[in-house]
Amino acid sequence: MRQEFTGRVWKFGDNIDTDVIIPARYLNTSDPAELAQHCMEDADPEFTKKIAAGDIIVAGTNFGCGSSREHAPVSIKAAGISCVIAKSFARIFFRNAINIGLPIFECAEAVDDASTGDTIRVNPEAGTIVNVTKGRTYRVPEFPPFMRKIIDAGGLTQYVKARLAGG
Amino acid sequence: MAASVGGMTITEKILARHSGRDRVEPGEFINAKVDFVLANDVTAPPAIKEFEKMGAKSVFDPERVALVPDHFVPNKDIKSAENSKLIREFARKHGIKYFFEVGRMGIEHVILPELGLVLPGDVVIGADSHTCTYGAVGAFSTGVGSTDMAAAMALGEIWLKVPPSLKFIYHGKPGKWVGGKDLILYTIGKIGVDGALYKAMEFTGEAVENLPIDDRFTMANMAIEAGAKSGIFDPDEVALEYVRPRAVRGYELYHSDPDAQYEKVYEFDVSEIEPQVAFPHLPENARPISEVGDVRIDQAIIGSCTNGRISDLRLAAEVLKGRRVHRDVRLIVIPGTQEVYRQALDEGLISIFIDAGAAVSTPTCGPCLGGHMGILAKGERAISTTNRNFVGRMGHPESEVYLANPAVAAASAVLGRIASPEEVA
Numbered sequence: 358m359r360q361e362f363t364g365r366v367w368k369f370g371d372n373i374d375t376d377v378i379i380p381a382r383y384l385n386t387s388d389p390a391e392l393a394q395h396c397m398e399d400a401d402p403e404f405t406k407k408i409a410a411g412d413i414i415v416a417g418t419n420f421g422c423g424s425s426r427e428h429a430p431v432s433i434k435a436a437g438i439s440c441v442i443a444k445s446f447a448r449i450f451f452r453n454a455i456n457i458g459l460p461i462f463e464c465a466e467a468v469d470d471a472s473t474g475d476t477i478r479v480n481p482e483a484g485t486i487v488n489v490t491k492g493r494t495y496r497v498p499e500f501p502p503f504m505r506k507i508i509d510a511g512g513l514t515q516y517v518k519a520r521l522a523g524g
Numbered sequence: 525m526a527a528s529v530g531g532m533t534i535t536e537k538i539l540a541r542h543s544g545r546d547r548v549e550p551g552e553f554i555n556a557k558v559d560f561v562l563a564n565d566v567t568a569p570p571a572i573k574e575f576e577k578m579g580a581k582s583v584f585d586p587e588r589v590a591l592v593p594d595h596f597v598p599n600k601d602i603k604s605a606e607n608s609k610l611i612r613e614f615a616r617k618h619g620i621k622y623f624f625e626v627g628r629m630g631i632e633h634v635i636l637p638e639l640g641l642v643l644p645g646d647v648v649i650g651a652d653s654h655t656c657t658y659g660a661v662g663a664f665s666t667g668v669g670s671t672d673m674a675a676a677m678a679l680g681e682i683w684l685k686v687p688p689s690l691k692f693i694y695h696g697k698p699g700k701w702v703g704g705k706d707l708i709l710y711t712i713g714k715i716g717v718d719g720a721l722y723k724a725m726e727f728t729g730e731a732v733e734n735l736p737i738d739d740r741f742t743m744a745n746m747a748i749e750a751g752a753k754s755g756i757f758d759p760d761e762v763a764l765e766y767v768r769p770r771a772v773r774g775y776e777l778y779h780s781d782p783d784a785q786y787e788k789v790y791e792f793d794v795s796e797i798e799p800q801v802a803f804p805h806l807p808e809n810a811r812p813i814s815e816v817g818d819v820r821i822d823q824a825i826i827g828s829c830t831n832g833r834i835s836d837l838r839l840a841a842e843v844l845k846g847r848r849v850h851r852d853v854r855l856i857v858i859p860g861t862q863e864v865y866r867q868a869l870d871e872g873l874i875s876i877f878i879d880a881g882a883a884v885s886t887p888t889c890g891p892c893l894g895g896h897m898g899i900l901a902k903g904e905r906a907i908s909t910t911n912r913n914f915v916g917r918m919g920h921p922e923s924e925v926y927l928a929n930p931a932v933a934a935a936s937a938v939l940g941r942i943a944s945p946e947e948v949a
Contacts, residue, residue, distance in 0.1 A: 372717055372806060376914040380921075381893040385596060385603035387570040387670075399916040419718040419751060423912060424893070425653040427570055427669035448722050448753055449653055453669035503553040503683065517578045517675045 362439040362460065363489075364411040366475040369400060371417035375429040375450065378421065384428055392428050393435035410437035413479070415471045417443065421450025430459040440479055442486065444468050455504055456513035462486065467495040531781025533689040534756055535724040538664040538778050542647045550688035550787070558588075559646035559663075561676045564632055564889075565593035565604065567651035568611045570670035575678055583618050584680030590622035590641060591615050592632040595889045600896040630861025630887045633657040633745060633829035638861055640770025644759035644777050649676045654829050654911065656752065659744035660737060661767055662759025662777065664724075667748060687724040687753045688787040694731035696795035701945045703839070704739025705831060705909065705929035707731070708746040709800035710792070713810030721751035723787065726780065731794040732757065737766040738835040745830045746911050749807040801907075801942055802927035805915045813932060813944045823906040824855045824937035825918075826930050827885075828892045831909035832860025834867050836930040841873040843934035843945050844880040850940030855882035856898045862887065882937070894918045900925075907936045 377399040379392055386392065397404040397414075414433065420443035421429060430453045433441065440460035454461045462479060467486045471477065475490035479497075486495045500508060510516035532540070532547055540547050543554040561584075563571050568591050575583075583589050591611050596604035615623035622641060629635065633654050636642045642658040648665035649655070651673035658665035668682070676682045694707060712719070725747045727740070735743075740757050747755025757763065759777050767775070798812035826832075826840045837859060849855045857877045859865035865887065868874050877884050890897030892910040900906055900919030906926070908918065913925035928936070931945040938948050 374912075374914045376893070376912070376917050380916050381566075381595075381895055384566045384893075384895075385601060385607065387573070399921045402921075419721065422717060422751060423653065423748075423914060425651055425655075425667040425669050426566060427651075427671060428566075430669075431570075445718065445721065447718075447751060449667050449669060452672055456669060456671040501553065513671045513675055514574045514577050517580075517678060521579050521678065 362411065362413065362479045364413040364439050364477065365409065366413055366415045366471045366473055366477055367404070367408065368471055368473045369414065369416040372419045372422055373400060373416050374423035375421055375426050376423055378429040379426065379432045384426060387428060389431050389435035392432035396432040396436040405436055408437065411439045412437070413477050414438050414441045415468055416441065417468060418445045420446050422447035425449045427453045427457060430454045430457055434459040442467055455507055458512040462497045464495050464497050530785060531783035533724070533726060533784040533786070534662065534758065534778045534780045535664055535689055535726070535754065536686065538645055538647060539684065539686055548686045550686050552686045554684055554686060555681050556647050556684050557681050558649050558676050560588050560590070560642055560648045561650070561673060562590040562592060562632055562636065562655070563651035563670065563673050564595050565597060565607050565611060566595045567670045567673065569607045571651055571674040571677065572610060572614045574671045574674035578674060578678055580678035583620065583677050586619040587621045589620050589677055590632070590636055591620055592624045592629065592635065594629065594631050594887065595893065596895050597888055598626050598886065626886070628862060630863065631829045631832055631889055634832055634860030634864065637661060637741065638770065638863055640767065640772045643771055643773070643775035644763065644767060645775050649673060649682050653748045654745050656747045656755050657741055657745040657829060659747065659754055659756035660740035661763050662757060664754055664756065666754045687722055689724045689726050690720055691726050691728060691786040691789045693789065693791045694727070694729035694794050695791065696731055696793045698731060698794045698797065701799050701931050702794065702797055703929055704735060704742035706797055706800045707794060708743040709802050709807065709810040709927060710797050712746065712750045712807050713800065714790070715750055717749060717806050717808045718751040720747065723752055725750065725752045725755040727755065727757050733760065736835060737762055738833040741833065742830055746807065749911060799929055799932050799944060801932065802913055804913050804924040804926065807911070807913060807927060816942045819926065819942040820905065821853055821907050821936055821941060822904040823898060823900060824853055824933045825891050825898060825906060825908040825910060826933050827858030827860065828889065828910040829860065830911045831930050832858060832864065834864050836909065837864065837868045837873050840930040840934040841876040843931050843949060844938065845876050847880055847938045847948060849881040849937045852940050853937050855880070855937040856885060856891065857882050858885045858888060858890065860887055891918055907933050907942055909933050
């Protein structure tokens with residue numbers, strides 16, 4: 358995860374569940390492009406019309422709670438959202454995001470200060486989040502080495518592929 | 525990680541055993557061998573794609589993988605039919621023993637324990653958040669996404685962070701209409717939907733020791749609704765009576781040490797707990813039935829991986845016997861498996877439901893997740909024995925779901941408003 362992300366903030370509250378991220382009525386497909394069209398639909402029906410590539414979802418506690426559907430982080434990533442910053446993530450969503458390569462960061466202070474429309478810049482290498490609009494910088498904790506290996510491999514599929522190929 | 529001495533919880537013992545260690549500590553990352561892996565018709569198709577991208581040639585053990593089309597079956601549309609077909613073909617290609625076809629199937633978390641496929645002491649990984657259900661028989665079981673499931677299916681192992689455990693002690697004797705559903709809704713109401721985030725919930729106490737196995741499944745099932753990684757019960761005689769005649773292989777019993785370490789201990793007196801109703805739009809919005817007020821309903825659902833077992837249907841039938849569903853209400857009853865359905869038929873429960881004016885469906889997750897078989901229109905309200913009442917969960921984003929036990933759902937169906945079974949019985 359070497360690149361930097363800069364985008365506009367779309368702010369949501371606590372306990373954003375995977376049913377509002379991608380409603381089950383669209384789960385008869387797992388095609389990322391189709392899922393992207395309905396991203397966050399039950400939280401904000403206009404969401405996909407308003408966002409631009411690179412924008413950032415900022416949310417409160419327990420983001421991604423509920424169903425284990427990987428379709429949720431897939432729809433966020435395919436919609437063009439560059440990363441999600443939350444106070445905390447539900448555990449299955451956290452794993453899924455790491456596994457499919459959707460960058461996620463836990464940083465309560467950055468969430469508290471951010472408003473929809475702010476510009477945020479995230480530098481994962483430096484471990485910093487900068488709210489450009491508000492002129493504030495925050496530290497994000499590093500991922501544990503175990504998880505870095507999966508992230509650096511490009512996700513769990515690539516990680517397992519390398520392991521299986523290596524015998 | 526500071527080395528520590530002292531006892532271990534059942535969860536730590538199972539995870540230590542499966543990672544070839546004498547002990548593990550909360551927060552440690554481990555690679556654990558898995559005993560059983562499962563996915564459904566929503567999560568298996570992406571898992572199969574990732575499995576193939578991983579270059580895996582075979583599953584780690586064709587007798588330890590279950591593929592259970594249950595969410596959108598009987599196939600609700602062409603895309604769902606394509607998903608079921610993809611899974612069916614994958615199961616054939618890899619010789620997967622436990623693929624469940626319509627007519628011989630059940631909701632995954634009801635049928636797998638019923639067939640003795642998930643057992644005490646197991647590590648079970650499922651691409652469904654309610655995989656935590658199997659903690660009822662003393663297994664460590666947790667939900668994951670499709671890619672994790674694919675990796676577990678290929679490797680027979682999974683990386684896990686050892687969770688800290690929370691201990692819940694339930695004292696006293698519950699009232700007549702209070703069961704596992706009420707205990708877990710009450711608990712989630714107390715600790716919140718992220719009150720057990722990343723943690724293992726261990727359910728103990730005399731009230732739990734006296735709790736039938738079906739109620740334990742209901743409680744473990746909803747551990748995820750408190751954000752937990754897993755929920756677990758001691759595999760005592762009640763659990764073993766259920767497991768023994770069903771188990772397809774050997775199993776090991778683990779018990780928490782008396783000096784095991786818990787991050788926090790909660791104690792509740794169940795004699796003071798009324799039937800609970802969780803208001804929209806979070807399971808933590810639990811209220812005692814006496815404080816519900818006048819809430820009119822359009823639909824009642826009795827079923828799901830939470831409350832689709834035989835004792836749930838018996839409870840509903842006890843309330844519905846000789847009564848009629850309110851003219852403004854659709855009552856839909858969904859037995860969790862074909863076996864539950866057959867037993868309900870043999871016991872005369874299905875006749876009671878039909879005589880009452882209810883629809884009885886083949887097993888499916890259907891309405892629980894707003895898939896099919898009972899979708900709500902804008903502004904409609906349902907009482908449901910399912911597990912989630914999120915925005916849009918059962919249909920239109922402006923519909924509402926109230927969670928309750930099967931007796932409350934049945935009484936509400938009769939009266940047309942959310943009601944206590946005592947009001948009709």
